[in-house]
Structures are given as structure tokens and as C-alpha cells.
Amino acid sequence: MELGISTIAGLGHGLDRIYPASHKHLAKDMLQNGGLLTEFPSGTNPDRTNFPMRNRIVAGISDVTVIVESDKAGGSLITAYMASGYNREVAAFPGRVSDTRSAGCNDLIRSNIAAMITGPEDLLELMNWNKGTKHKTVQKQLFLNLAPEEQKIIDILQTKDSVHADDLYYQTGLGGSQLASTLLMLEMQGLIKTLPGKHYRMA
Template identity: 50%
Template sequence: MSLFHQIALSCLPGIGSVLARNLLSYFGSEEEVFKAKSQHLGKVPGIGPKTLELLLNHEVFKFAEAELKFIDKYKIKPLFLTDDDYPKRLRNCADAPVMLYFKGNADLNKSKIISVVGTRNATDYGREICKNLIANLQVYDPLIVSGLAYGIDGAAHKESLKLGIPTIGVLAHGLDRIYPAQHRTMAEKMLDCGGLLTEFMSGTIPVTQNFPKRNRIIAGLSDVTIVVEASIKGGALITAELANSYNRDVFAFPGKINDEFSLGCNYLIKTHRANLITKVEDIDYIMGWNRDIEVPAKTQLSLPLNLSADEQIIANVLFSKGSVAVDELSFLTGLQQSRLAVTILGMEMKGNIISLPGKVYKLV
């Protein structure tokens, strides 16, 4: 695999994550994409005349060369979509970035990853909730993810560092800068206890349209997104909606009905877009972590008979792994989420599998 061509593919203007995946699927590798002739490129769904012109004009190579030098100089870890170290939860999202840039020491595939998001205008109430939340999450040995912004994001990172919990800041710009600049010292500490992650190349500035893109990474990286405090509009609600679209669990802390920065949380709860949370045990129950419940000894299982091909694939994974979350099941089976959902429903109706809290499944 060529890192040079991987970077070049990721920075092609007009080629988003979905189209880049189509190209990789069609041609087999990033190098072959750039070697392909126009008549072959034109057959790929989504490739129109303008996009075709961009693909054939390899101006992006000079940007790729510059980025390779930047990566080498600052010891940044590039993560391409097909790499083993690429975050597996994020890879399951249809619009996952084809290229990520990471600096730090965190495990991006840690067993429990939790996003904590909220308003930039955090109140004392929100900060206190965030402080207590992070302290009580420590027993689960999680990775805490947020966006390095003012307010709740910064509070989540700060409390995590204080307790030695690894924390990742997902950026809306390149790794050659920190925004906001006031968080530079905190960001430097995070490199030794977590890290910084972005899909944007060096030189990219934090323009408005980059923040929703950043939010999809925050949502996609995690098992669960927790909204601490949020107004009715803003990035926290966008992140919650994205998490829902990825079939991830969302939690929100309730607030006063006339408090501007609780309206978003109350809305998420009222419209069933988020589970209500007042204490960490609520997450424990819904997610099926149950740290205080003694796990019974395993009994000998046997695979159900008369399964379809897709059902057999799912059963094999559950047989070897025990209980598996739906997103990991999608990753391990290689089945598209829509196809997986239909097959799971059929297996539940036949009594082959059961659903546990937190969208986790196991064989009966």
C-alpha cells in the first residue's frame, strides 16, 4: 500500500468519504485509482465529468508530498481506512474519513469509548455534572472523546487528565495548530494521556464547515455519546443526531425547562433521541456493562440448525465471541448494517438469539 497515494486520494477536491470508498471498492487500491483510465473511472457510480477531470489531473500529488514531510517531521501516525489500527467503530460508518492523522498514545479501539459533548457556554451546573460524570466513569477504564472546544468539551478533557483517564481531542483543522489557542497547554498534556485526531491535513484552518465533519468522527468513534448541557441549536445536538444515525446509544442530562442551555438536552430526551441520565449507573444498565454483576460460568452452546448463509455468519461470530454489540457484529461479519438488521430480526423471531441492553446480542 502506498501512503503517498492514500493521502492523495483523501485530499482530492470533490471526492468525499463515500465516493472514495466506491473508488477503492471498484479498483482495489488507492494506487490503481490514480492509474485508471478515464473510460474505467467513468463507470464508477458518482463519478461525473467534473470529478473525472479532478481524478485525471494529479495536482494533489504535490499536497501529498508536503503532507508526507509534515507527518515524518512531527511523528504523526496516519491511519488509512483499511489499516488494522483504524478505529473499527468509525470504519463501520458509511461516511467515515478515508484518512485520519493521529498524534498521541491512546488505543483508538479501546473496549469502552465514550464521547462527552455540550455547549461552549457551560454553566456552573453543566461543569459540575461533567466533573462528577468523568470521575464516576473512571471505574470503566474508558477512553473519553470530545472536541477540544470551550465549555463542556474542555471540561471533559480537563477532568480526564486530572484523573489520568486517556482523552482524545478531535480537531476541525490540521495538526499544525490548536484551536482555541487557549487550550494549547491542555492539548500538549493530552499527547501523553490520549491524543489529538483529525481528518484534515496540515495547513487546514478551523472554518465553519469543518466542525460538523469533526462531529461525525466524535460520534462514530464511540460506543455512546453523552450530552451534558446544550442549547437547542449547536454542535452537541448535531453530534447526538449523528450518533443516532450510526445506531449508537445517546444519553442526555435533563435541566430546567426554561434554561437556554438545557433546552437541547430536554429536547433529545422528549423526542426519544437520547436516554435520560442522572447517574453513571444509568449508562451501566443501558449499555449492559454491569460491572457489579458477577458473570456466571459459561455453558456449552450449540449452533442452531437450518440457518441461512447470513444467519450462519452471525451465529459463528456469536458462538466464538459470546455477546457482541451490533456495531462490532457488523464489523466482524462484514455485513452491511441494513442487511444485518433484517437478519438479526429474523433470528430473534425464531428464538436463535436474544437482545441485551446496549444493542448487544448473544445466542440462546
Template identity: 55%
Template sequence: MNNDLLYQLALTQVPHIGDVRAKTLIEAFGTAEAIFKAPKRKLALLEGIGEVAATTITNFDDFKSFEAEIAFIEKAHIQPLFITDAAYPQRLLNSYDAPPLLFYKGNADLNYNKMIGIVGTRSNSDYGKQICETLIQDLAAHEVCIISGLAFGIDTIAHKAALKNNLKTVGVLAHGLDKIYPAQNKNIAADMLMQGGLLTEFRSGTLPDRHNFPSRNRIVASLCDAIVVIESSEKGGSLITAELANGYNKDVFAFPGKVTDQRSAGCNYLIKQNKAALITNAQDIIDAMNWGKSVPKTTSQRSLFLDLTDDEQKIVTILNEVESIHIDQLYLKTGLSSSSVANALLMLEMQAVITSMPGKMYKLC
């Protein structure tokens, strides 16, 4: 029996905990097992935990119920990803509500260099289909990993187009890995396991209930470098994803549509409210994200004369090897906390060592 996984599963099921409190507990104690073995008094003293949550943790004793889940995970060759694992999607760590445990099946690196989320309506038009397929075809040369939700409409079109253009594509699910919803996408899902993957925070047996989809959307939003909205009504789930992405400081792009077309009302709204940048083709995204062909730089002479901190030097060393880099990649490559990276970037800008660019990109001066 995998004791680490047993405690990790249990942590996700304890009443009154949730993702935010779980993250607080993990930061304090390091492992799920250590949380369950900690004294109640010590748990209760943690900011944001309190007496009620501490009591539910120390009183929890239903570990046996997770044995079947572990057996399923092992039999189905699923990779559980705890929030402290190196393979856990590092972009998610910058989200305050990152799920402590994910379940993954596939061969795509969830810390891939370039990741774009594509979302849109389930009832797309021919216009939306054409835009989505052309966008992904034109992104193919830049080796982008395509993220979506495996739903009908734009999601399915995006996954199919990625497979056709030999791009990795990952579907984020609103249910467990023991099923595929909608069932019509089983064949696509099977192909994605060979050229991408399927990711979820939900245990086996979890149904694709309505309330699971906003939760799924937050993972799509935080897993990517940017979100692209292709056709959406003003109350569509795609707008929820776009709003979440803005909250996570991600770049959001949207294709405009006719003002009389309800399937474009959401995109037009995002653009009008400055919640998404208007784009008309893949090059707009490539330019905004600074994903053009880069040429490695020689060591910056300017930095040799500065007294840099260890954190600042880590960032300069990384920037010496690339033309520019997104802030999420700096989090990933430095291994520093978001606050440490932000502070180091500020000091380097003040010293005129680096410069910030649109799309949360940075480069050496």
C-alpha cells in the first residue's frame, strides 16, 4: 500500500479543508502524512485553519476507504501528482487555490515550455471551427502544447487540430479518469493519451456534475501561459475561464465576431471591457507572448559589475541563455517563490539589468 498516496487522498476528502487550507497545511508541515500526525493544538494555531478544521483532521480515521482508489490508480497506470512533486504543474503553484492532488495519464510534460488554453462554445459555427483549426495549424511551428476541456464544440475541435498538427494536447476533465465525458470523445481521448494526456483533480467514480466544470475551468486557466477564447456567449463557461485567467495574471486573447451573433457576444464583451486582447491570427499571440525565434545571448557584461543577490543572479543566468522569457517560466526554472521572483525582477529593473515587455515577458537590457 502506498502510504504517501493514502494520506494525500485523505487530505483532499477531510471536511472543512479545501484547496486553500490544504495548501497552507502543506507549506507548514511538508507532507500529507505529517499533517495527519501533527498535534491538534499545532494545527489550530496555523493562520486560516482554526479549531474546527484542526479537529476534523485529527479525528479523521476513514483511511481504509481509499484503498480501492489506490488499486484503481495502480491498475490504470495513473500518475498521481501531489503539490510538492517535481512533475506537478508548476504554473498552478502561482494560483492560491491550486488543487493539492491531481491525477494524470499521458506522455505530455505538464511543465511544457509553451502552453495555450483554447476555450469556446459547445455549439460553434463554421466560422469558429475555421478560426480554431487555422490558429492551431499556424501555432504548430512554435511547438505549443494545446490545453482544453474535451467538451463538445471548440474544445473538441482544438484537441483534434492539435493531434492533426502533431502538437501535444491535454484535456482537463470535470470527472474521474475511469470515464470519458462526453462518451463520443472516447476515441479522441485515446489518441490524446499517445500525444498529450488527460488531467483531473477528481477521483474515480466522480460524475461530470454541473458544479465540477467551474472547478475544472480554473485548472485550464492556471495551467496555461495564455487563454484564447473562440466564440462564447455572454454567460458561457469560457467567460468564467477567461475571468479566472485574468485573476491568475494570465494573458487572455479573444477573436471578435459579429455584434449580432450571440456566439461571439462573450468574446466581444471581453474585448470591450479590456479583459482580453483582440486577435485575428496566430501571429498576434506569438508577438504578444514573444515566442518568435530566439537567439542565445552572450553573457551580459553589465551584470558582471553589479552586486547581485543569489535570486537576482539566478534570473540573470537564465536570461543569458534566451532572448526573452515568460514570468511563469522564471518561477519554474528558478524554483523560487512568486514573491521572491517579483522582488528580484523589480530590483533588476531598477538597476537597468532587465526590461519588462508585454505579455509578462522579460529580457536583459
């Protein structure tokens, strides 16, 4: 909001109240450049069971759901799984494996539900929001010290602008979990990039 970007809040209660009450000033600012959205009638309290229902609206209206931090049972994971089910993009920031507050994000990335991002530039590229940026033509090159399954994926991606995850699954013969972990390793090495719609290309 500080940058003048329209912001919409999904509420788990009626429009006649704001929860928590300390966020009233934020709600007023949103009404000036965005809005407040709810399916609950006035008089509805912010009951705990309302928020998972609210999450499906948040997931549905968003181009991409970004999870910054979440443990394995975090409420934001509900939104992430809903967004994935709606074929919306999901992104997550990775964290230390010893940090329980990042366990949910790490699981989303490891299971290939979320694309790994580490900053705003990654999000812009994931969503193709860099309109003025043109991808360089991929040149065939030799990669050393790659595992056989990694080399399979590289060989396929070098022949096309982008390849869907399902096509990689069939062409490589790798199992679903092995493919997801291999794609993650290649992305962490900076060799490939995740695109909208579960497509991949050379970095």
C-alpha cells in the first residue's frame, strides 16, 4: 500500500467489524485503493472456522500465492494447496531445515507445489511480469558433474523454449517425487527456471 499498489483483504467475518481491531487503520487505507471482500453477512464474528473458508477466496482471486513463512500446520498452507488446486501459481521462500517456522515452505518447495523464490526479482520472472525483459536464446552447452537424472532434464530443456512438468515426467521416466527433487536441485544450482503453469526452461 505504501507503494500505491491496490490491496484487497479477504475477511473471515462481516463487514461491520474488523479483526483484529488494531487493523482498522489498514482497512480504511485499503478502501481508498483496493477494497475489503467477504462472503459473510454483517454480524458474523471472526470465528476460527471462518478463516479456512476465507482462504479459498484469497486463493481464487490471486494470480499467485506467496508463502513467506509457515510451519507444517500453518494456516497459510491451506491457501497454498487451494491455489494449487485452482491451477494458480504458488511461490514460497525457503528457510533453514532446522527452523520449524520454515518447515511448511520447505515442504511446498520440495513437493513441487510451490516455486522457490528468494526475492522480488524471482517473483517477477515467475509471473512473466518483466515485460521489457527478453529471454536469451538458449545455447547448447556441456554441464559437468551432473547426476544422470539431472542431465536427462537438461538435455530435454535445451531443445525447447519451455517444457511442462508432465512432459518431463514422461520423457525422463523419473518417478514423481524424484522428478520434483531433481528439478528443485537444478533450480537451486541456477541451471533452470520455473515458469507459470508448471513449465520449466533453461536459466
